[in-house]
Amino acid sequence: MDCIFCREDGGDVLWQDDTLRVVLADEHDYPGFCRVIWNRHVAEFSDLGHAERDRVMRVVYAVERAIRRILHPVKVNLASLGNQVPHVHWHVIPRFSNDAHFPLPIWAPRQRTVSEAMLSQRRAQATLLREAVRGEIEQALA
Secondary structure, three states: OOOHHHHOOOOEEEEEOOOEEEEEOOOOOOOOOEEEEEOOOOOOHHHOOHHHHHHHHHHHHHHHHHHHHHHOOOEEEEEOOOOOOOOOEEEEEEEOOOOOOOOOOOOOOOOOOOOHHHHHHHHHHHOOHHHHHHHHHHHHHO
16 A cells, blocks of 8 residues: 555654654644654554554643643644545644634635734744653653
8 A cells, every 4th residue: 555654754753652653744724733643554543452542542642732732722623534544643733713714624615814924923833842742742651
């Protein structure tokens, strides 16, 4: 199978170990959008063992905590779809009441245009996620 997450990191790697990586996705309208990606190609979450699923979710929760602490979104969306990329991964998406799609999912039709100034401010905040994600994951996996 030709899988993008087997070939590429999927974004700027914020943290990784032998089983997982956390990347900052390159999503123009969504600074702080992270993905938690299982390193080995596995299509379905239920194909992982109990301990592996637990590890994934501990990391997802840690990334959510880091995003909440650094970006202060009004909501964090968690999604594991895999329809286009059938490789276990979770989207951890900070949402703001004035983002391009709120209150709809980010894959829905755009609701508004967000100023580049606002997006630049959020991108600047998102640069702090690397340390925050690492710290939260260390606590979650301890």
